[in-house]
Amino acid sequence: MLDLTPWGRSERRLMNSFRNMERDFFRDMDMDSIEGRTDIQDKGDHYLLETDLPGFDKEDIQIDAHDGYLTITAEHKEARDEKDKKGNYIRRERAYGSYSRSFDISGIREDGIKAEYKRGVLKLTLPKAEQKTLPGRRISIE
Numbered sequence: 001m002l003d004l005t006p007w008g009r010s011e012r013r014l015m016n017s018f019r020n021m022e023r024d025f026f027r028d029m030d031m032d033s034i035e036g037r038t039d040i041q042d043k044g045d046h047y048l049l050e051t052d053l054p055g056f057d058k059e060d061i062q063i064d065a066h067d068g069y070l071t072i073t074a075e076h077k078e079a080r081d082e083k084d085k086k087g088n089y090i091r092r093e094r095a096y097g098s099y100s101r102s103f104d105i106s107g108i109r110e111d112g113i114k115a116e117y118k119r120g121v122l123k124l125t126l127p128k129a130e131q132k133t134l135p136g137r138r139i140s141i142e
């Protein structure tokens with residue numbers, strides 16, 4: 001009797017069907033494009049943070065440093081309308097994308113952070129704060 005159902009053997013559970021339907025629906029969309037993949041490199045006196053933000057313009061991106069955290073936020077809205085002579089929509093497409101990520105920047109000189117954005121890649125130079133080394137001392141046992 002189970003073989004008469006419209007689902008194959010791996011699809012017998014209803015939740016699997018919904019998961020597969022969602023996966024198939026979003027298959028052609030590049031879901032990683034807005035994810036903001038990030039690389040951080042130690043360059044000695046500074047860190048280089050590079051994050052992918054394809055599809056965003058420079059004006060769409062905000063970078064804030066506050067209370068030891070660096071937050072990168074990007075938001076993009078786009079609308080394309082095609083109307084006929086009467087002003088009725090023939091086609092209307094809207095797109096929205098946003099990204100937000102925070103990083104702990106304790107040990108970074110906040111006043112020296114520099115940012116550059118080219119070809120969908122945001123590069124931040126994060127200068128390291130000077131490490132204060134306390135002089136060592138011998139402790140006597142009483």
